[in-house]
Amino acid sequence: MxxxxxxxxxxxxxxxxxxxxxxxxxxxxxELADLELKSAAPGFWDDQEKxxxxxSKASALRDEIAEYDAALSSLEDAEVANELALxxxxxxxxxxxxxxxxxxxxxxxxxxxxSWFDDELDSSDAIVSINxxxxxxxxxxxxxxxxRMYTRYCERKGWKVTVNDLQPGEAIGIDRAVFTVSxxxxxxxxxxxxxxxxxxxxxxxxxxxxxxxxxxxxEVLPVVPDDIxxxxxxGDLRVxxxxxxxxxxxxxxxxxxxxxxxHLPTGIVVTCQNERSQIQNRATAMGILRSKLYEIEKQxxxxxxxxxxxxxxxxxxxxxxxxxxLYPYQMVKDLRSGIETSNVDAVLxxxxxxxxxxxxxxxxxxxxxxxx
Numbered sequence: 001m002x003x004x005x006x007x008x009x010x011x012x013x014x015x016x017x018x019x020x021x022x023x024x025x026x027x028x029x030x031e032l033a034d035l036e037l038k039s040a041a042p043g044f045w046d047d048q049e050k051x052x053x054x055x056s057k058a059s060a061l062r063d064e065i066a067e068y069d070a071a072l073s074s075l076e077d078a079e080v081a082n083e084l085a086l087x088x089x090x091x092x093x094x095x096x097x098x099x100x101x102x103x104x105x106x107x108x109x110x111x112x113x114x115s116w117f118d119d120e121l122d123s124s125d126a127i128v129s130i131n132x133x134x135x136x137x138x139x140x141x142x143x144x145x146x147x148r149m150y151t152r153y154c155e156r157k158g159w160k161v162t163v164n165d166l167q168p169g170e171a172i173g174i175d176r177a178v179f180t181v182s183x184x185x186x187x188x189x190x191x192x193x194x195x196x197x198x199x200x201x202x203x204x205x206x207x208x209x210x211x212x213x214x215x216x217x218x219e220v221l222p223v224v225p226d227d228i229x230x231x232x233x234x235g236d237l238r239v240x241x242x243x244x245x246x247x248x249x250x251x252x253x254x255x256x257x258x259x260x261x262x263h264l265p266t267g268i269v270v271t272c273q274n275e276r277s278q279i280q281n282r283a284t285a286m287g288i289l290r291s292k293l294y295e296i297e298k299q300x301x302x303x304x305x306x307x308x309x310x311x312x313x314x315x316x317x318x319x320x321x322x323x324x325x326l327y328p329y330q331m332v333k334d335l336r337s338g339i340e341t342s343n344v345d346a347v348l349x350x351x352x353x354x355x356x357x358x359x360x361x362x363x364x365x366x367x368x369x370x371x372x
Contacts, residue, residue, distance in 0.1 A: 001091060001094075002086050005097050009075065012104050013075055016071050016104075020068050022118075023068065025065060025068050063184070070107075071107040074100065078100040081097050081100065116363070123185050123188065124222040126190045127178065127179075127223060127288055128150060128218065128219070129220075129221075130177045132173070132175060133215035134215045135213065137169065138214040139173075143174050144177075150193070154183070154350075156350055156351070163177070163178075164272045164274050165177070165273055187222040187223070193356070197324065199215070199324045200326065200327065202326070215320065221288075224290050237261055237263060240259070240261075240262075242256055242258050242260065243256055257273070257275070258278075258281060259278060259285050268289065272288070324344065330344045334358060334359060337359050338362075339358035
């Protein structure tokens with residue numbers, strides 16, 4: 001016997017159309033048409049960097065519009081199928097409608113997630129830095145564990161990870177990791193990870209096997225597009241070059257290809273040693289510096305909590321955003337959203353979507369401003 005799904009479908013239509021309004025889909029259609037017109041113009045590829053940026057923007061708009069249109073099309077098919085199932089009292093067709101509604105729920109969830117990212121840089125690539133806090137050598141090991149967790153998460157999302165700087169620890173782990181994540185909404189998604197992460201476990205280096213608490217800090221910045229102007233005076237920079245070293249201390253190459261750039265007015269120091277060429281390392285380091293300086297300028301303009309970074313906290317107890325407990329019980333809990341799980345192994349293997357999405361749902365419920 002067929003069941004009338006009219007109310008469920010009406011709620012889905014309202015939800016999907018609301019998400020379309022939040023995403024400004026109708027405004028983006030002419031924007032996409034304009035970009036496609038530009039890409040077909042003679043000489044478009046003369047400036048390849050600018051052309052590539054235009055094509056990337058067009059691709060993102062095209063995907064977003066296509067996802068919304070596909071959801072609406074599936075909804076209309078389900079509405080028609082529901083009417084036919086009722087008219088013919090077709091149980092098999094009714095089951096197809098129920099299945100379509102479940103699939104549409106997931107599509108609406110995806111649209112809702114996309115609607116949360118309304119900052120001009122949310123769709124940008126992200127620069128992620130991980131640094132050890134309190135806990136000595138243990139904190140360097142924890143930094144290495146977090147680095148693996150995020151690279152595994154990016155693999156799951158199909159995002160590209162480019163390591164910019166990876167400094168080995170004194171005996172175990174790493175002393176610093178800086179990497180760029182390339183993918184749709186990478187910055188918007190990953191800014192959920194900004195803050196202090198606390199680990200509780202039995203120390204692997206303590207002969208007495210005592211419980212140890214360690215901390216690491218995660219910073220997430222957007223890759224600032226070239227069309228956003230950030231003034232950097234070459235006279236304000238000190239550039240040092242040195243020999244690259246790999247994870248564990250091995251030499252990456254035998255030339256002074258690693259680059260350290262110090263921005264003298266702010267004291268910001270950026271290093272990059274991933275590339276073989278000194279020129280490439282300098283270009284990457286300058287990109288990271290642009291992002292950091294953009295953040296400072298935005299903070300000055302807004303004269304309030306930095307929307308990109310949040311308030312600065314000591315990387316220690318009382319400032320953490322998330323706890324990872326391996327002993328005496330197993331639990332990961334986000335102190336902002338309240339999301340928790342006992343499946344610690346899965347989380348450390350990169351299964352953190354529940355925490356990322358949970359954070360953004362919490363952020364939106366707080367008015368969209370809070371980062372911590």
